[in-house]
Amino acid sequence: MTEHVVELDRVAKRFGAVTALDAVTLGFARGTFTAVMGPSGSGKSTLLQVAAGLDRPTEGTVRLAGTDLGPLSETRLTVLRRDRIGFVFQAFNLLSSLTAEQNVALPLRLAGRRPARREVRAVLAAVGLADRARHRPAELSGGQQQRVAIARAVITRPDVLFADEPTGALDSHTGREVLGLLRSMVDGQGQTVVMVTHDPVAAAHADRVVFLADGRVAGEMAAPTPQAVAERMTGLETTGAGR
Incomplete structure (x- = not known):
């Protein structure tokens, strides 16, 4: 039986009269x-936020490695997110006054741990930034900053890494490098990655694509190609799916 790190069971999320997930x-x-894709307003970001425990569902159950997030207090949920979930966003969200290695070490310090320099340097080396440890964000390119953000996200060895448009602020070449890094972490380290994207080329780096429309699952695709993903997206958009 396939082990699911994250499970959503009949999850709904409503904001007033608007049903974001159904x-x-x-x-x-x-x-x-x-990869999670869908037209604008289809519920992609809401799905990520609910799956990651950043927002609570209106109905249904979300489990992380078998733990039901529903009964957890806000304090316990915060600790779980810090220790077991990694986040990467379109905005790199690095602290400008800290070096790359200090940014990467931050989650460990927030957890009350004293990070070992060799541990931090090893993670930076894994994302190709062994020689940039003492550089601050302003001294790094956009792609390098996103690599620091990925290193920061995986320093705690999370069960799952959630990425929301991680290449949205990058040029196509740099974006491919970052996607290649995520792919290598899955293949080489067994990392679980869930990525929201609007880009068929980015989605083609994934093992499968989940399509959303109007807050519902509108299909899946295994072994995606950019052309096949683009055609499916065109079909969703021309049928009026999404809000």
């Missing part, structure tokens, strides 16, 4: 790379 049931298997 009875979504999904599983994300350990050591896999999943």
Whole structure:
């Protein structure tokens, strides 16, 4: 039986009269790379936020490695997110006054741990920045800053890495490098990655693509190619899916 790191069971999320997610049931298997796509307003970001415990569902159950997030207090949920979930966003969210290695070490310090320099340097080396440890964000390119953000996200060895448009602020060449890095972490380290994207080329780096429309799962695609993903997206958009 496939081990699902993240499971959503009939999850709904409503904001007043607006239903952002409607009875979504999904599983994300350990050591896999999943892209989530859909027209604007289809519920992609809401799905990520609910799956990552950043927001609570209106109905349904979200589990992380078997732990039901519903009964957890805000304090316990915060600790779980800090220790077991990694986040990468379009904005790099690095602290400008800190060096690359200090930014990467920050989650460990927030958890009350004293990070070992060799541990931090090893993670930076894994993302190709062994020679940039003492550089501050202003001294790094956009792609290098995103690599620091990825290193920071995985320093705690999270069960799952959630990425929301991680290449949205990068040029196409740099974006491919970052996607290649995420792919190598899945293949080489067994990392589980769930990525929201609007880009068919980015989605083609994943093992599968989950399509959303109007807050519901509108299909999946295994072994995606950019052309096949683009055609499916065109079909969703021309049928009026999404708000």
